[in-house]
Amino acid sequence: MISIKNLISDLKDIPTGWPFEYYLGLSETLDGQDVKIRSIVNTRERTPSMCIYLNATTGRYCFKDFSSGNGGDSVELVKILFSLTRGQSAMKIIQDYNQYVLNNDCNPIKEYKVHSRYKVTDYEIRHWTTIDQKYWTKFNIGSRLLEKYNVAPLQYYVMTKEDNDGKESSITIKGLSLYGYFKNDGTLYKVYQPKVSDKKFIKVKNYIQGSDQLKYDKKLKEMEKEIRGDYERKLAQLKGGMQNKLQTYKRRIRALESRKRSAEDMSNNNSDVPDEMIVEGCGVSAVNGIYRRQGSHADAPMYVHSARYNGQDMVFSLYRYVPPIGWYISIIAGDEPTANDDTLFYNVISDDPLPPRTGWRSDYDRNDPPPTVRTSYPT
Numbered sequence: 588m589i590s591i592k593n594l595i596s597d598l599k600d601i602p603t604g605w606p607f608e609y610y611l612g613l614s615e616t617l618d619g620q621d622v623k624i625r626s627i628v629n630t631r632e633r634t635p636s637m638c639i640y641l642n643a644t645t646g647r648y649c650f651k652d653f654s655s656g657n658g659g660d661s662v663e664l665v666k667i668l669f670s671l672t673r674g675q676s677a678m679k680i681i682q683d684y685n686q687y688v689l690n691n692d693c694n695p696i697k698e699y700k701v702h703s704r705y706k707v708t709d710y711e712i713r714h715w716t717t718i719d720q721k722y723w724t725k726f727n728i729g730s731r732l733l734e735k736y737n738v739a740p741l742q743y744y745v746m747t748k749e750d751n752d753g754k755e756s757s758i759t760i761k762g763l764s765l766y767g768y769f770k771n772d773g774t775l776y777k778v779y780q781p782k783v784s785d786k787k788f789i790k791v792k793n794y795i796q797g798s799d800q801l802k803y804d805k806k807l808k809e810m811e812k813e814i815r816g817d818y819e820r821k822l823a824q825l826k827g828g829m830q831n832k833l834q835t836y837k838r839r840i841r842a843l844e845s846r847k848r849s850a851e852d853m854s855n856n857n858s859d860v861p862d863e864m865i866v867e868g869c870g871v872s873a874v875n876g877i878y879r880r881q882g883s884h885a886d887a888p889m890y891v892h893s894a895r896y897n898g899q900d901m902v903f904s905l906y907r908y909v910p911p912i913g914w915y916i917s918i919i920a921g922d923e924p925t926a927n928d929d930t931l932f933y934n935v936i937s938d939d940p941l942p943p944r945t946g947w948r949s950d951y952d953r954n955d956p957p958p959t960v961r962t963s964y965p966t
Contacts, residue, residue: 598662598677601684603647606661607639609687610668617641617648626654627668705758707778707791709745710767716740718763722781735800737769744778771799839923861962864890864905864942866916869958870949871896874916874932877963878905884924885909887940903932905942905960912938916947916958933957 595601604617613622622639626632636654641647651658657667665676715730719740723733733739743761750756760780768777776792864878878890887907894901896918904919913936920928931950937943947957 595681595685595688598681601680603641603661605684605687606664606680607648607650609683610665611639613639626652627664628652628655628657705746705748707744707775707789708747708757710775710778711742711744712739712767713742714740716763722764736797737771737799738779739767739769741765741767741778768796770794838925860888861941863963865961865963866892866905866958867961868956869933869947870953870955871932873901874903874958876903878903885912890942907942911936914939914942 607613607622608617611624611627613624615622617639619641621641623635624637624639625635626637629636632654637650637652639648639650642649647660649658649660650664657663661680662673662676665671665679666673669676669679671679723729742765743759744765744767745757745759747755747757762780762782764780764782766779766781767775768779769775770792774792774794776790776794777796778789778791780787780789860880862880864880865876866878867875869875873894873896874892876892876894878892880888881891882889885907889907890905892903892905894903896903901918903916904924905914905916906924907913908915908924913934915924915929915931916933917924918930918932919925920930932954933947933949935943935946935948937946941962942960944959944961947960949955949957
């Protein structure tokens with residue numbers, strides 16, 4: 588007798604085939620095989636379209652109703668049959684199974700194995716006959732169309748399967764109306780047997796029929812090539828632009844962090860850092876003047892000076908830059924000094940914390956002579 592202690596409380600402990608056997612009233616016990624029945628939705632259908640199969644991945648029985656498009660596990664089946672939610676369906680299966688066990692004094696738990704299926708392993712092509720001609724011409728299909736789509740008559744084909752013990756068994760199917768569908772490379776992907784009512788087509792390989800016969804005209808190919816090339820170029824440009832922007836942002840972040848550190852360091856020892864620097868004696872008169880401290884760059888104070896240059900009000904900057912390490916006098920194009928975009932007038936190679944007095948050189952000969960730079964502490 589079955590003890591109440593042995594009753595099931597978890598859906599996964601119920602034999603996976605039991606809900607299908609119980610609720611659908613199957614005439615056979617599910618033991619790993621596939622079963623085809625009439626639709627549970629479209630009860631008027633003549634040819635069974637609902638398949639019950641053991642999922643090889645999960646090891647649990649599922650269903651697919653091709654007539655209605657429904658499919659899923661046993662919970663989904665009960666949900667459709669009784670118009671319940673999935674939670675209610677799962678609870679119903681557990682309750683009904685426990686009642687079934689108590690009523691029948693049994694416990695039908697068992698293991699399921701996926702039954703192996705027959706696969707086409709061999710075939711032989713034969714010559715066309717008048718029987719073939721009569722069959723195909725009634726559909727207005729001639730030999731040219733059949734040759735175009737690589738359809739050939741078969742003498743026979745062989746189906747083989749291997750059971751769970753590793754033993755192979757084969758079946759040879761012969762007939763006057765057997766046809767093979769082939770890809771351009773000669774691979775058989777489908778067998779057609781019009782005289783068989785329940786299995787007219789047998790799939791051998793995954794393939795979209797007619798894909799080998801698709802043709803593109805020359806103009807369409809050229810347009811496709813041009814569009815693809817244009818897309819790849821624009822994508823490369825976009826990636827390049829994004830990389831450049833990213834590098835610019837990184838430089839600005841580093842510069843801001845450096846300026847912040849320098850400002851903190853100088854605030855701790857402010858008496859050693861002059862508020863003004865005087866640039867004098869250089870060939871570009873607008874560069875000469877008093878440069879006032881404004882922030883920092885590359886762990887050193889930065890100074891700026893405003894003057895007219897080429898008919899415009901410009902700001903000249905005196906700052907340290909790395910790499911290469913040195914001091915520069917430039918018109919900065921952006922928010923931070925850069926090696927490529929700024930207008931450089933004078934520079935000196937030096938890692939001094941303050942601009943050196945001498946050693947400056949002109950970026951161009953027309954800017955000679957270079958300046959001297961001295962400190963000017965405010966009184």
